[in-house]
Amino acid sequence: xxxxxxxxxxxxxxxxxxxxxxxxxxxxxxxxxxxxxxxxxxxxxxxxxxxxxxxxxxxxxxxxxxxxxxxxxxxxxxxxxxxxxxxxxxxxxxxxxxxxxxxxxxxxxxxxxxxxxxxxxxxxxxxxxxxxxxxxxxxxxxxxxxxxxxxxxxxxxxxxxxxxxxxxxxxxxxxxxxxxxxxxxxxxxxxxxxxxxxxxxxxxxxxxxxxxxxxxxxxxxxxxxxxxxxxxxxxxxxxxxxxxxxxxxxxxxxxxxxxxxxxxxxxxxxxxxxxxxxxxxxxxxxxxxxxxxxxxxxxxxxxxxxxxxxxxxxxxxxxxxxxxxxxxxxxxxxxxxxxxxxxxxxxxxxxxxxxxxxxxxxxxxxxxxxxxxxxxxxxxxxxxxxxxxxxxxxxxxxxxxxx
Amino acid sequence: xxxxxxxxxxxxxxxxxxxxxxxxxxxxxxxxxxxxxxxxxxxxxxxxxxxxxxxxxxxxxxxxxxxxxxxxxxxxxxxxxxxxxxxxxxxxxxxxxxxxxxxxxxxxxxxxxxxxxxxxxxxxxxxxxxxxxxxxxxxxxxxxxxxxxxxxxxxxxxxxxxxxxxxxxxxxxxxxxxxxxxxxxxxxxxxxxxxxxxxxxxxxxxxxxxxxxxxxxxxxxxxxxxxxxxxxxxxxxxxxxxxxxxxxxxxxxxxxxxxxxxxxxxxxxxxxxxxxxxxxxxxxxxxxxxxxxxxxxxxxxxxxxxxxxxxxxxxxxxxxxxxxxxxxxxxxxxxxxxxxxxxxxxxxxxxxxxxxxxxxxxxxxxxxxxxxxxxxxxxxxxxxxxxxxxxxxxxxxxxxxxxxxxxxxxxxxxxxxxxxxxxxxxxxxxxxxxxxxxxxxxxxxxxxxxxxxxxxxxxxxxxxxxxxxxxxxxxxxxxxxxxxx
Numbered sequence: 001x002x003x004x005x006x007x008x009x010x011x012x013x014x015x016x017x018x019x020x021x022x023x024x025x026x027x028x029x030x031x032x033x034x035x036x037x038x039x040x041x042x043x044x045x046x047x048x049x050x051x052x053x054x055x056x057x058x059x060x061x062x063x064x065x066x067x068x069x070x071x072x073x074x075x076x077x078x079x080x081x082x083x084x085x086x087x088x089x090x091x092x093x094x095x096x097x098x099x100x101x102x103x104x105x106x107x108x109x110x111x112x113x114x115x116x117x118x119x120x121x122x123x124x125x126x127x128x129x130x131x132x133x134x135x136x137x138x139x140x141x142x143x144x145x146x147x148x149x150x151x152x153x154x155x156x157x158x159x160x161x162x163x164x165x166x167x168x169x170x171x172x173x174x175x176x177x178x179x180x181x182x183x184x185x186x187x188x189x190x191x192x193x194x195x196x197x198x199x200x201x202x203x204x205x206x207x208x209x210x211x212x213x214x215x216x217x218x219x220x221x222x223x224x225x226x227x228x229x230x231x232x233x234x235x236x237x238x239x240x241x242x243x244x245x246x247x248x249x250x251x252x253x254x255x256x257x258x259x260x261x262x263x264x265x266x267x268x269x270x271x272x273x274x275x276x277x278x279x280x281x282x283x284x285x286x287x288x289x290x291x292x293x294x295x296x297x298x299x300x301x302x303x304x305x306x307x308x309x310x311x312x313x314x315x316x317x318x319x320x321x322x323x324x325x326x327x328x329x330x331x332x333x334x335x336x337x338x339x340x341x342x343x344x345x346x347x348x349x350x351x352x353x354x355x356x357x358x359x360x361x362x363x364x365x366x367x368x369x370x371x372x373x374x375x376x377x378x379x380x381x382x383x384x385x386x387x388x389x390x391x392x393x394x395x396x397x398x399x400x401x402x403x
Numbered sequence: 404x405x406x407x408x409x410x411x412x413x414x415x416x417x418x419x420x421x422x423x424x425x426x427x428x429x430x431x432x433x434x435x436x437x438x439x440x441x442x443x444x445x446x447x448x449x450x451x452x453x454x455x456x457x458x459x460x461x462x463x464x465x466x467x468x469x470x471x472x473x474x475x476x477x478x479x480x481x482x483x484x485x486x487x488x489x490x491x492x493x494x495x496x497x498x499x500x501x502x503x504x505x506x507x508x509x510x511x512x513x514x515x516x517x518x519x520x521x522x523x524x525x526x527x528x529x530x531x532x533x534x535x536x537x538x539x540x541x542x543x544x545x546x547x548x549x550x551x552x553x554x555x556x557x558x559x560x561x562x563x564x565x566x567x568x569x570x571x572x573x574x575x576x577x578x579x580x581x582x583x584x585x586x587x588x589x590x591x592x593x594x595x596x597x598x599x600x601x602x603x604x605x606x607x608x609x610x611x612x613x614x615x616x617x618x619x620x621x622x623x624x625x626x627x628x629x630x631x632x633x634x635x636x637x638x639x640x641x642x643x644x645x646x647x648x649x650x651x652x653x654x655x656x657x658x659x660x661x662x663x664x665x666x667x668x669x670x671x672x673x674x675x676x677x678x679x680x681x682x683x684x685x686x687x688x689x690x691x692x693x694x695x696x697x698x699x700x701x702x703x704x705x706x707x708x709x710x711x712x713x714x715x716x717x718x719x720x721x722x723x724x725x726x727x728x729x730x731x732x733x734x735x736x737x738x739x740x741x742x743x744x745x746x747x748x749x750x751x752x753x754x755x756x757x758x759x760x761x762x763x764x765x766x767x768x769x770x771x772x773x774x775x776x777x778x779x780x781x782x783x784x785x786x787x788x789x790x791x792x793x794x795x796x797x798x799x800x801x802x803x804x805x806x807x808x809x810x811x812x813x814x815x816x817x818x819x820x821x822x823x824x825x826x827x828x829x830x831x832x833x834x835x836x837x838x839x840x841x842x843x844x845x846x847x848x849x850x851x852x853x854x855x856x857x858x859x860x861x862x863x864x865x866x867x868x869x870x871x872x873x874x875x876x877x878x879x880x881x882x883x884x885x886x887x888x
Binding site for chain 2: 136179183200203221222270273278328
């Protein structure tokens with residue numbers, strides 16, 4: 001073949017994105033494109049706050065005496081710059097951009113989201129949130145992976161579910177289909193251009209369905225996805241200034257992929273470091289500043305390109321912290337927590353349910369008033385148009401009219 | 404199938420892969436199996452990071468109540484430590500686990516007791532347990548190693564009395580007044596008979612029987628009589644004043660337990676897809692033998708179907724099998740052991756850190772775009788000092804979730820040495836043109852694709868003469884075929 005696939009792609013960068021599809025995937029993609037037409041065009045961006053973010057100091061119940069009683073030095077006072085919302089709640093002073101989005105009607109705040117018999121171990125609770133299981137179930141696939149499995153329109157290729165990171169989370173692993181993790185399209189592409197890998201990845205999988213075929217199929221899809229992502233992502237370079245943090249960079253990559261027209265239904269990004277046992281205010285404040293600044297730029301980016309109405313952002317953490325502060329001016333592992341929803345497609349905005357009940361605790365921890373799987377069910381069915389029951393394994397009541 | 408292919412299959416399944424000298428000796432597989440059983444007869448406990456553990460205890464005011472009351476906490480309640488103490492403690496815990504992890508991996512690669520280590524690894528995934536106390540984790544590991552080839556009943560009882568397991572499954576919270584069913588449930592669902600063979604009522608009754616099973620600050624099992632529910636229970640159709648031992652005994656009286664364990668062993672040692680025609684007779688013999696594990700694996704490794712083409716080169720290596728296998732086959736030694744931990748985490752399997760009590764899912768779940776690319780790059784990293792850069796996730800650093808991304812990023816050349824001389828001996832009489840073929844037959848369990856053989860030969864031709872062997876080996880190990888065993 002005189003002109004390589006790569007040359008072909010390079011010269012046609014400004015053409016419609018359909019042309020960027022590597023040749024040998026054309027057959028697959030003709031079908032894929034039809035299915036994309038059938039899809040509703042909506043996408044989900046999940047933001048994972050790792051380490052157990054303290055919801056009570058993110059969405060602060062600043063008119064509740066019990067809050068200050070439990071947190072004599074850690075409690076955030078109104079005069080410290082709290083950003084007042086509704087229902088006697090306020091954002092942490094570091095969340096200025098998120099407050100701006102809130103005022104624009106782009107944010108929904110859910111309080112006390114959790115699950116029965118909460119597990120206070122980081123890895124186990126994250127496992128539960130990512131798999132979407134009950135606390136006494138062990139599920140080896142993720143809720144978004146099972147969404148990819150569910151024959152959703154436009155879910156045939158690994159890049160239809162993208163995680164901006166070096167490794168792939170359980171959340172994005174299905175039984176039959178798995179998402180794709182990449183830090184940035186260029187770096188990912190570079191790895192597949194290694195001479196040996198490039199050569200081998202060009203080989204076709206056999207049709208026997210053996211483990212070896214599975215390996216070759218995964219490799220071929222990885223390489224063609226890397227090509228597609230690398231070439232297509234050049235279409236749009238963001239002009240928005242993002243915070244110069246890892247999280248900011250990852251959101252910028254996400255926005256560039258979305259605005260370039262990458263047909264991914266699901267994106268996954270993480271911000272870590274929320275395990276604030278000591279000197280919490282400083283550490284959490286910095287992280288919430290990163291979160292707010294990053295999401296502020298991200299939303300602005302999508303707003304400008306007109307993609308925000310089709311984008312829903314879901315922010316969660318594996319658990320909240322204990323209500324009472326500890327002796328090191330920090331908090332220990334707790335239970336129920338806030339979930340934030342952002343996007344132009346939100347039909348209900350503001351504080352969406354009751355503030356946390358600080359009087360009625362379970363051994364010092366918040367009782368959950370909303371199962372996280374209800375949030376998932378709502379997103380899956382009402383936003384992505386998927387079969388939430390099949391994906392989550394049981395029926396969870398959805399939040400009516402939310403998205 | 405040639406004798407060599409059969410031998411390699413046996414060494415991959417009953418151990419962590421063949422070494423060139425194992426193949427050069429060319430015994431018949433039955434003789435090789437006898438040798439494996441013989442070499443695995445003695446029990447050599449894995450040495451622990453005693454110094455670190457002792458230091459950790461010295462930092463802890465006696466007694467240590469947290470081990471009983473707060474299973475998730477480290478040796479000290481986090482709030483009671485200064486930030487510096489906390490950091491130091493986290494570092495010591497992490498270092499202790501690193502030492503245990505790489506010590507075990509090294510043993511997988513070099514111990515003559517291959518079968519015992521392989522079974523210890525199997526039971527490590529079966530009795531999956533993840534605790535923050537390195538001493539407790541090591542004690543459980545050595546208990547499993549000691550009983551790995553004995554009677555399953557002895558192993559089950561011993562594991563059920565291990566502080567690490569009792570802690571992990573919350574049995575210290577299982578008291579007469581407030582039963583906690585977690586331990587009883589997992590013992591049945593995951594360790595013995597499997598779902599569908601007991602009722603919710605059986606779980607409740609078994610939990611009552613396990614009340615009072617606990618441990619002391621020295622890490623010894625203790626039966627706390629005052630917390631035990633001594634009343635009458637009805638479990639799996641039997642009624643009596645049962646204790647925990649009785650429950651385990653009754654579980655073992657169910658043939659379903661033998662079938663459950665035999666199936667799991669079959670899936671690990673033979674084929675991910677269970678074949679009932681193979682498993683039924685195995686399970687029956689297992690039951691008749693009083694759950695003799697040695698007897699079961701001997702039957703399995705001598706069955707004619709064990710060497711069927713459908714079972715050779717058709718199982719995706721777990722990350723540990725991949726790493727230990729490269730180390731064993733090529734005698735790879737790393738100057739610094741830490742990268743081995745990074746590789747495990749990046750590939751999705753870290754010793755002593757199973758994802759949950761159900762263990763690692765295995766099979767195709769090991770492979771996604773990033774893990775597959777990482778697997779294909781790994782041989783060049785180990786054999787050609789190729790550079791690799793990868794940032795691990797926070798949840799893969801559970802022991803110290805405060806690490807910054809820079810701290811979680813691995814970006815360096817690995818200083819590693821491989822012993823390629825024994826391979827050279829294996830190839831001594833092979834003309835150069837035939838060497839890629841002969842080498843592929845030794846290194847790959849799945850038949851190599853013709854286009855890949857051409858590719859390897861081509862790459863070898865371009866390499867300088869003194870680097871040809873290394874280049875061929877690296878290329879063969881970088882193939883999808885090498886991911887299979």
